[in-house]
Amino acid sequence: MGQRKGYKQTQEHKDKISNSRKKFLIDNPNAGFQKDNDYCRNFAGKRHTEETKKKISEDRKVNNPMFNPETCLKMAETRVKTEVNKGDKHYNWKGGITPINKQIRESREYKAWRKSVFERDKYICQECGAKSCEGNTVYLNAHHIKPFAIFIDLRFDIDNGITLCRKCHSKKPKGEEIYKIKYE
Numbered sequence: 778m779g780q781r782k783g784y785k786q787t788q789e790h791k792d793k794i795s796n797s798r799k800k801f802l803i804d805n806p807n808a809g810f811q812k813d814n815d816y817c818r819n820f821a822g823k824r825h826t827e828e829t830k831k832k833i834s835e836d837r838k839v840n841n842p843m844f845n846p847e848t849c850l851k852m853a854e855t856r857v858k859t860e861v862n863k864g865d866k867h868y869n870w871k872g873g874i875t876p877i878n879k880q881i882r883e884s885r886e887y888k889a890w891r892k893s894v895f896e897r898d899k900y901i902c903q904e905c906g907a908k909s910c911e912g913n914t915v916y917l918n919a920h921h922i923k924p925f926a927i928f929i930d931l932r933f934d935i936d937n938g939i940t941l942c943r944k945c946h947s948k949k950p951k952g953e954e955i956y957k958i959k960y961e
């Protein structure tokens with residue numbers, strides 16, 4: 778490495794060593810070496826006066842950004858911006874789960890749920906009463922009353938399903954749309 782070549786102790790470094798020695802002596806008054814240096818003679822046993830304490834406290838307030846109203850405001854703004862970014866991330870995430878939703882909708886469990894809903898409703902649209910008959914095919918959907926995307930536990934709950942014809946179903950906001958309205 779060789780960085781010690783020509784190394785010269787900076788004043789700061791010297792002070793650091795000196796301060797840590799002083800601290801050591803305060804913490805260990807019986808350490809028994811350099812006990813008689815000026816520092817110990819002058820400071821040992823003395824305590825900060827109330828005024829000094831107050832001054833230290835004031836200095837801290839000045840130097841501490843948390844006490845600076847401008848900084849506080851900036852931090853609040855940053856928090857708001859972060860929330861907005863979270864929203865963006867949230868939409869990315871939603872995009873990410875779409876294939877999963879598709880997978881679920883194609884799953885055996887989902888198909889079984891849909892069939893149960895249709896059977897319970899006798900393959901009749903629960904909104905307009907449409908049903909398939911000879912020469913007229915009505916396409917039915919098993920609609921999630923509580924959105925599929927939010928109420929994960931109710932995805933396969935028959936009570937959360939309702940049979941709707943395609944037309945009536947298209948009038949219902951889709952789960953993801955409700956989700957957007959709710960969280961946008």
Ligand SMILES: [Zn+2]
Binds near residue numbers: 907944946
């Ligand atoms: Zn209908």
